[in-house]
Amino acid sequence: MANEVQAPPFSHPRWQLWPGLVIGSGLLLLAGLGLGSLLQASGASDAGRLLAGSYFQNVIRFTLWQAFLSVILSLGIALPVAFALNRFRAFPGRALVLRLLELSLVLPTIVAVSGLIAVFGRQGWFTALLDAGLPGHGWNLYGLNGILLAHVFFNAPLAARILLQALETVPAPRLRVASQLGLHGWWLWRAVHWPALKPVLPGLAALVFTLCFTSFAIIMTLGGGPRTTTLEVAIYQALRFEFDFTQAALFALCQLAICGSLWFLVFRKRLDTAFMPNRQLSQPASLVRGKWFGVACGLVLAAFIVFLMTPLVAIAVRGLPALIPMNEPIALYHQLLPATARSLLIAVPAGVGAVAVALLTLAAANRASGRWLAVIPAMTGYLPLIVPPLVLGTGLFIFLKPQLGNPMQGWSLVALINGLMAVPFTLQVLRGPVSSLDSASKNQADQLGVLGWYRWRWLYWPILRRPIALALAYGIALSLGDFGVIALFGSPGQPTLPVLLYQQLGSYRMTEAAGTGLWLLLVLISIFASLSGVSSPSSGKGSGAIKPVPEPDHA
Amino acid sequence: MFFRLLPVAVMTALPLLAGADTQPELNVYTHPSFAAEWGPGPAVKEAFEAHCECTLNYTVLDSGGAILQRLRLEGESTPADVVLGLDTGTMASARQIGLLDHHERKLDDLALPIKWKDDTFVPYDWGYFAFVYDTERLPEPPRSLEALIAAPDDLKIILQDPRTSTPGLGFLLWMHSVYGEQAPDKWQQLSGKILATTQSWSDGYFSLFMNGEAPMILSYSTSPAYHMAVDKTDRYQAARFEEGHYLQVEVAALVKTSDNKPLARSFLDFMLTRDFQRHIPLKNVMYPAIDLGSEMPEVFDRLIEPSQALYLDPADVSGIRRRLVNDWLDALTR
Numbered sequence: 001m002a003n004e005v006q007a008p009p010f011s012h013p014r015w016q017l018w019p020g021l022v023i024g025s026g027l028l029l030l031a032g033l034g035l036g037s038l039l040q041a042s043g044a045s046d047a048g049r050l051l052a053g054s055y056f057q058n059v060i061r062f063t064l065w066q067a068f069l070s071v072i073l074s075l076g077i078a079l080p081v082a083f084a085l086n087r088f089r090a091f092p093g094r095a096l097v098l099r100l101l102e103l104s105l106v107l108p109t110i111v112a113v114s115g116l117i118a119v120f121g122r123q124g125w126f127t128a129l130l131d132a133g134l135p136g137h138g139w140n141l142y143g144l145n146g147i148l149l150a151h152v153f154f155n156a157p158l159a160a161r162i163l164l165q166a167l168e169t170v171p172a173p174r175l176r177v178a179s180q181l182g183l184h185g186w187w188l189w190r191a192v193h194w195p196a197l198k199p200v201l202p203g204l205a206a207l208v209f210t211l212c213f214t215s216f217a218i219i220m221t222l223g224g225g226p227r228t229t230t231l232e233v234a235i236y237q238a239l240r241f242e243f244d245f246t247q248a249a250l251f252a253l254c255q256l257a258i259c260g261s262l263w264f265l266v267f268r269k270r271l272d273t274a275f276m277p278n279r280q281l282s283q284p285a286s287l288v289r290g291k292w293f294g295v296a297c298g299l300v301l302a303a304f305i306v307f308l309m310t311p312l313v314a315i316a317v318r319g320l321p322a323l324i325p326m327n328e329p330i331a332l333y334h335q336l337l338p339a340t341a342r343s344l345l346i347a348v349p350a351g352v353g354a355v356a357v358a359l360l361t362l363a364a365a366n367r368a369s370g371r372w373l374a375v376i377p378a379m380t381g382y383l384p385l386i387v388p389p390l391v392l393g394t395g396l397f398i399f400l401k402p403q404l405g406n407p408m409q410g411w412s413l414v415a416l417i418n419g420l421m422a423v424p425f426t427l428q429v430l431r432g433p434v435s436s437l438d439s440a441s442k443n444q445a446d447q448l449g450v451l452g453w454y455r456w457r458w459l460y461w462p463i464l465r466r467p468i469a470l471a472l473a474y475g476i477a478l479s480l481g482d483f484g485v486i487a488l489f490g491s492p493g494q495p496t497l498p499v500l501l502y503q504q505l506g507s508y509r510m511t512e513a514a515g516t517g518l519w520l521l522l523v524l525i526s527i528f529a530s531l532s533g534v535s536s537p538s539s540g541k542g543s544g545a546i547k548p549v550p551e552p553d554h555a
Numbered sequence: 556m557f558f559r560l561l562p563v564a565v566m567t568a569l570p571l572l573a574g575a576d577t578q579p580e581l582n583v584y585t586h587p588s589f590a591a592e593w594g595p596g597p598a599v600k601e602a603f604e605a606h607c608e609c610t611l612n613y614t615v616l617d618s619g620g621a622i623l624q625r626l627r628l629e630g631e632s633t634p635a636d637v638v639l640g641l642d643t644g645t646m647a648s649a650r651q652i653g654l655l656d657h658h659e660r661k662l663d664d665l666a667l668p669i670k671w672k673d674d675t676f677v678p679y680d681w682g683y684f685a686f687v688y689d690t691e692r693l694p695e696p697p698r699s700l701e702a703l704i705a706a707p708d709d710l711k712i713i714l715q716d717p718r719t720s721t722p723g724l725g726f727l728l729w730m731h732s733v734y735g736e737q738a739p740d741k742w743q744q745l746s747g748k749i750l751a752t753t754q755s756w757s758d759g760y761f762s763l764f765m766n767g768e769a770p771m772i773l774s775y776s777t778s779p780a781y782h783m784a785v786d787k788t789d790r791y792q793a794a795r796f797e798e799g800h801y802l803q804v805e806v807a808a809l810v811k812t813s814d815n816k817p818l819a820r821s822f823l824d825f826m827l828t829r830d831f832q833r834h835i836p837l838k839n840v841m842y843p844a845i846d847l848g849s850e851m852p853e854v855f856d857r858l859i860e861p862s863q864a865l866y867l868d869p870a871d872v873s874g875i876r877r878r879l880v881n882d883w884l885d886a887l888t889r
Contacts, residue, residue, distance in 0.1 A: 110758060
């Protein structure tokens with residue numbers, strides 16, 4: 001008998017460390033190359049004069065100011081919503097509300113903005129109500145109002161979801177004790193909620209800040225004029241209209257420096273900010289609360305749902321006439337269906353890639369020791385947010401220029417970049433579940449020799465199935481709605497869904513564009529719905545197996 | 556589980572497997588509204604391929620600016636033979652790239668409001684910038700730029716940003732042509748009426764104008780032709796301004812590094828024939844570059860006719876553009 005036991009596949013520790021490190025360094029290299037090749041393509045520059053100019057300083061000031069306000073508002077609204085969702089854990093339609101929270105982040109900007117305008121614009125439903133109930137109210141969407149409103153629409157739902165996960169991690173015994181002691185108000189917050197939210201807040205604030213800092217089309221459409229220029233607008237202008245690569249690279253560097261130092265501040269305290277620490281070992285307990293609290297929670301939740309729903313309803317109302325046409329029903333779908341297929345051909349690899357990268361990065365982050373080694377996987381999660389995709393894409397294009405043979409390679413590049421752009425989000429979704437495996441189980445697995453592939457298959461996969469499905473949905477949906485990157489590489493006359501939308505817009509086909517917008521919304525909804533339908537393994541087989549860890553509620 | 560990733564890897568690599576065409580081909584870089592299924596692109600492709608014995612390929616980039624950027628990035632190794640979809644605003648930058656060749660055509664039959672003498676760019680359509688208004692909400696639109704500027708601030712208009720949009724730059728030049736050094740003051744008077752300055756024409760037209768947010772938007776004098784001919788509505792019309800309207804000409808050019816210049820030149824010739832031009836009026840919603848005679852759609856008779864075509868030479872524009880943009884920024888952020 002051979003006394004050698006064959007090691008399980010992928011059981012060596014390096015399998016956990018190196019792939020993540022390689023990906024992280026690759027990403028750093030890409031960003032560096034992108035910026036480097038922009039700088040190289042441009043030659044000498046007058047950086048000092050540019051940065052000292054009042055235009056640049058105004059742009060920076062406004063960008064920071066609106067991002068700061070957006071963070072305060074988004075978190076300020078997300079917090080009560082998360083409390084309300086935490087309070088009501090079993091109302092019918094709660095799962096739908098969670099899907100709704102996922103949706104707004106992935107909506108293509110132009111579709112979402114048209115929905116917001118239909119509700120809050122000068123001729124909008126909300127404004128009409130306001131006119132009737134409160135004449136002389138002075139509400140005006142355009143300007144800082146509109147920017148903040150749109151940023152809250154995009155970011156507050158995401159923040160609410162993440163805060164909700166944090167609140168749900170409060171251990172049941174602690175809730176019971178708090179309940180028995182009759183804690184309420186400030187003391188309840190201090191003893192129970194704040195400790196749960198504290199680790200999540202800095203990273204969350206930094207994430208929302210970065211998203212608002214790099215916001216672009218929203219700012220221009222709703223900002224009202226050149227007073228509301230952000231750094232990303234300036235980068236676009238330099239790259240697309242003035243062909244001033246130096247200026248573009250400089251602006252991009254500033255963006256990197258500002259957002260990067262923010263992330264550094266967050267990380268200095270905790271290198272691995274736990275966004276979704278949803279380890280849960282017992283059934284959740286409810287606090288006994290006053291009646292007024294329940295009413296207030298219900299009102300907040302209802303108001304927020306209405307706020308999220310109405311623009312979607314407006315998109316549907318506007319798009320339906322095109323999707324259910326009276327005269328030539330086939331023609332539109334003749335374009336929509338192939339475009340959907342092409343979009344999926346890009347978005348599915350991008351989404352899968354984003355999930356794979358996130359998992360490998362998390363594995364490496366858990367393994368990596370040492371100050372600098374641990375920085376690399378941590379960077380992977382945030383770099384794609386702060387390097388403008390146009391810069392990343394341009395750099396890649398310059399770098400790969402000689403090898404580019406046919407347009408299909410361009411499409412692969414689009415999938416690659418879209419996948420990278422989605423990594424920060426898939427990482428947020430997966431981080432909590434990956435670290436939720438308790439150390440007792442891990443020790444036991446070590447003793448039993450459940451390592452490598454088997455450990456992944458039998459310990460992680462059961463608890464990660466549903467989070468992975470959610471992360472995949474985010475990854476696919478984010479790249480499905482993306483227009484920016486694909487526009488850079490160009491398409492061989494066959495549009496993806498967002499490109500089709502822009503083609504229709506460019507040719508006055510406004511009704512059809514509205515239809516395409518609604519179609520895109522429906523595709524996104526069905527992606528989330530179908531992937532959230534992934535069942536937990538035990539319920540699927542009906543074997544009555546004991547679940548190692550209760551399913552996270554959010555998945 | 557690991558092996559389940561295999562099909563995924565295959566799917567990821569799928570785009571790489573699609574091979575390139577081996578037939579003799581003409582590569583044309585263009586923008587989405589030209590190549591769209593309902594745009595002139597497909598019909599033009601069919602008509603040209605009918606007698607060129609070649610394949611016409613479009614590479615669709617999102618704007619004239621993107622076409623230029625792509626050319627610049629690719630440099631001498633660009634596979635493009637022809638670029639189609641640049642305009643008078645991007646001509647000067649395009650020339651500076653140094654990748655475009657002389658067309659060597661006579662261009663005798665052109666029907667443009669100005670005399671065309673350029674040796675690199677061949678025009679294929681043209682139009683005037685104009686304010687399109689909603690007749691149901693604004694029965695009496697301003698009759699001149701001056702009247703628009705002097706109008707009370709409750710008349711709201713939608714503009715595009717000259718830093719990111721072609722019509723936006725067009726209006727900046729329009730204001731400059733009419734007012735010269737007075738333009739910044741006029742911009743300030745106008746500022747109270749500007750509801751939004753959008754990144755692109757599409758954002759403004761779709762999100763704002765068609766949602767009824769403002770009764771007037773900066774667009775083209777030919778825009779109503781589409782609404783009248785295809786949407787069958789007279790609701791949207793262009794306002795004729797006494798000072799004249801700024802002209803935009805869309806052009807194509809030959810790429811210097813093309814390995815099939817005779818074919819590329821024959822495409823430029825084809826571009827100025829009726830087989831190409833008849834698709835321009837309703838599919839590109841612009842004026843054709845040659846006289847179409849009786850083939851011109853009737854709705855074009857009902858469009859406004861500017862008293863004067865305002866036009867600055869592209870070379871001059873490139874010299875003053877940055878200053879004009881800065882003046883505009885100063886005027887609106889002061």
